[in-house]
Amino acid sequence: MDKISELPDELLVKILSSVPTKVAVSTSVLSKRWKFLWMWLTKLEYSDDEGNSFLVVRDFINKNLPLHRAPLIERLCLELWEEESTKVNHEEDIKLWVETAVSRCVRYLEVSYNVNMLPSSLFTCESLVVLKLRYLTLKDVPSTGCSLPSLKTLQLKSLTYVGVDSLQNLLSMCHHDVLEEVKVRFIEDEYPQMFTVIFPLLHKLSLSLPDCEWDIDEYEIDTPCLQHLKLKDRNQSRWLFKKNMPDLSEAYVHVESYALDSVIGVITSVKHLTVCSEVREDLYYGGHGFVFHQLEHLELCVCKDDSLNLLAQFLKDSPNLRVLDISILDCHGDIKTDDKFAWYQLSCVPECMLPSLRVFNWSRYVGRPRDRDIAVYILRNAPSLRTATFRFDADVPNLKILKMELADFPPASSTCELMFVESLI
Numbered sequence: 001m002d003k004i005s006e007l008p009d010e011l012l013v014k015i016l017s018s019v020p021t022k023v024a025v026s027t028s029v030l031s032k033r034w035k036f037l038w039m040w041l042t043k044l045e046y047s048d049d050e051g052n053s054f055l056v057v058r059d060f061i062n063k064n065l066p067l068h069r070a071p072l073i074e075r076l077c078l079e080l081w082e083e084e085s086t087k088v089n090h091e092e093d094i095k096l097w098v099e100t101a102v103s104r105c106v107r108y109l110e111v112s113y114n115v116n117m118l119p120s121s122l123f124t125c126e127s128l129v130v131l132k133l134r135y136l137t138l139k140d141v142p143s144t145g146c147s148l149p150s151l152k153t154l155q156l157k158s159l160t161y162v163g164v165d166s167l168q169n170l171l172s173m174c175h176h177d178v179l180e181e182v183k184v185r186f187i188e189d190e191y192p193q194m195f196t197v198i199f200p201l202l203h204k205l206s207l208s209l210p211d212c213e214w215d216i217d218e219y220e221i222d223t224p225c226l227q228h229l230k231l232k233d234r235n236q237s238r239w240l241f242k243k244n245m246p247d248l249s250e251a252y253v254h255v256e257s258y259a260l261d262s263v264i265g266v267i268t269s270v271k272h273l274t275v276c277s278e279v280r281e282d283l284y285y286g287g288h289g290f291v292f293h294q295l296e297h298l299e300l301c302v303c304k305d306d307s308l309n310l311l312a313q314f315l316k317d318s319p320n321l322r323v324l325d326i327s328i329l330d331c332h333g334d335i336k337t338d339d340k341f342a343w344y345q346l347s348c349v350p351e352c353m354l355p356s357l358r359v360f361n362w363s364r365y366v367g368r369p370r371d372r373d374i375a376v377y378i379l380r381n382a383p384s385l386r387t388a389t390f391r392f393d394a395d396v397p398n399l400k401i402l403k404m405e406l407a408d409f410p411p412a413s414s415t416c417e418l419m420f421v422e423s424l425i
Contacts, residue, residue, distance in 0.1 A: 020045060042074035054080055058093055065100060073104040080113045081135075095119040102128075107150075111136065123173060126150060134158055141169040148173045155183040168195050177201055186210060198222040198242075206230035209237065231255060231263065241266040253277065254301075254329075268292050276301035276329060277310060290317055297323040308370060320356050324378070327363035357382040363391045364423075367402040376409045385413040391421045 044065075048057045057080060078097065094111070099119050101109060105127040112134040122128075123146035131148070132155040139162030151174050161167055167184075181204040182197065188210040197205065202223045211234050222242040229245070230252040239255075239262050246269045253263055254276040267273070271294050295318045302308050308326075315321070360378055365371060379388060390406060392399055403420050411418065 020047075040070045041068075042070050042072055044068070044073060044075065045077040045079075047077070047079040048081060054090070058090065061097060062093065065097060068100075071104065073101045073106045075108040076101040076106055077108075077110040078113060079110070091116055098122060123148070129153070131155070132157075136160070137162055138166045138170065141166045143169045143172070146173050147175070149175050149178065151175070151179060153181040154179065155181075157183070157185045158187045160187075171195070171197065174199070180204065182206070184208070194218060196220040196222075201225050204228040208232040209235055211235065229253075229267065233259065239263060245269060264290055269294055271295060272297040272299075274299040274301070274329075275310070275314075276303065276307070278304045278306040292318040293320060295321055297321075297325075299325040299327065301329045302326055303328045308374060311374065315354065321354065322356055323359040323361075324357060325361045325363070326374075327361070354378065354382040355384060358384060358386050360385060360388045361391070362389070365390045365392055365402070366396055367398070367405065372405060375406060379406075379409055379411040379416075379418075381412060382416075383412045385411055385416040387417050387419065389419045389421060391423050394422050 046057055046061055048054055076097070078094070094113060094115065095118075098109070098111065099121050102119070102121045102125045106125065107127055108130040109122075109128060110130075110132040114135045116137045116139065118133075118136070118138065118140075120142070123142060126147075126149055128148055129150050130153040131151060132153075134155075134157040137160040138156070143165060154170075154174060156167075156170075171182075176199050179199050179202060182199070182202060183204070183206040185206075185208040197207075197220070200223075202225060205221070205223055205226055205228070207219075207230070209232065218238045218240055220240045220242065224243040224245060225247055226245045227247050227249045229248060229250070231239075232252070232254040233239075234254070234256055237259060239259055241262060244266045248267055248270045250272040251267050251270045252274045253260070253267070255263060256277065260277045268290050270292065273292070273295055275298075292314070295314075298314055298318065298321055300307070300311055300314070311326070357378070360382065362371075362375065365375070375390070379385070388411060390403075392402065396402070399422070406420075407418065
């Protein structure tokens with residue numbers, strides 16, 4: 001006897017919700033009992049990542065979505081792609097599917113497709129909690145009369161923006177006291193030169209701008225309750241942060257040196273900071289009285305020639321630092337083995353400035369003179385250090401000599417464990 005078929009319909013539908021929608025639909029041929037069960041799924045996910053062409057997936061959706069019976073669609077995901085050379089106009093298909101979900105009070109909507117879409121009904125969807133859009137064109141976004149009162153998460157990746165206010169109009173539809181997460185990743189030549197993010201209760205903000213060859217205008221950020229910040233911008237942007245962020249727990253800052261000063265001043269309450277930038281004497285290194293009283297974990301990317309000089313300032317301004325990671329972040333370039341720059345700020349950091357440091361990690365250590373100076377300084381001035389780990393690429397020159405140089409400088413902490421790790425490239 002089929003034990004599974006003896007289960008109640010509600011439980012069977014729940015089981016079907018845990019498998020891909022295509023698999024769930026295929027169970028309709030098992031028996032009369034299973035024929036209609038999939039039609040009551042509240043989570044529908046359609047994707048062409050299994051080798052099926054867009055047309056195959058489109059035909060599958062057009063055949064089965066009209067048969068769906070559940071009064072509520074909790075989640076609809078459309079992850080589709082079509083080559084430009086073979087693409088024809090499928091906007092009406094996409095719009096119909098989204099309109100169907102909106103009419104069923106969809107709460108989670110994710111659309112990835114390189115075509116124009118967004119039916120007007122989406123802009124008045126009161127049930128929508130999560131909206132994720134990727135690759136499509138954002139245009140004809142109304143400036144008034146629309147609202148997304150329940151939206152908590154908004155993610156926009158690699159969109160094309162038609163109209164100077166398309167992004168700002170969409171942000172304006174979100175309620176300031178409801179929205180909690182905003183993530184926007186722009187693509188080259190497809191981002192507004194000005195936009196404003198003013199959300200008093202926003203918890204997570206991620207903004208990524210591509211490299212460009214010209215100056216761009218101001219971006220205004222007013223998010224006093226932010227807990228997580230990711231800012232990636234290698235342009236000459238002017239970031240206007242209106243308020244400090246006292247609740248900030250984690251921040252990732254990848255900006256050019258002339259933008260660093262405007263960011264540093266509002267994130268001094270952060271606990272975990274990842275930073276990739278350089279220091280200029282007239283900016284952060286010039287000194288503005290910033291102190292990171294709550295900073296416990298600092299990750300410093302050293303992909304730039306002068307980025308290690310930023311370390312001295314952080315060591316001086318972070319009295320409660322417990323974990324220090326020095327590395328090169330993924331896709332941030334190769335290590336330069338030449339050493340044109342000395343760690344000239346070494347003298348500005350007082351002795352015994354690292355009483356709280358417990359963990360010190362240096363990934364892809366190459367042993368340039370300034371690298372050695374910094375490593376020795378930290379080992380000698382961290383009396384509570386427990387572990388110091390140096391990771392080397394397998395092909396780094398003079399590996400044995402590098403290990404011997406570090407071992408010749410015993411740590412100030414008698415309980416510190418010095419470890420050397422060889423990593424495969």
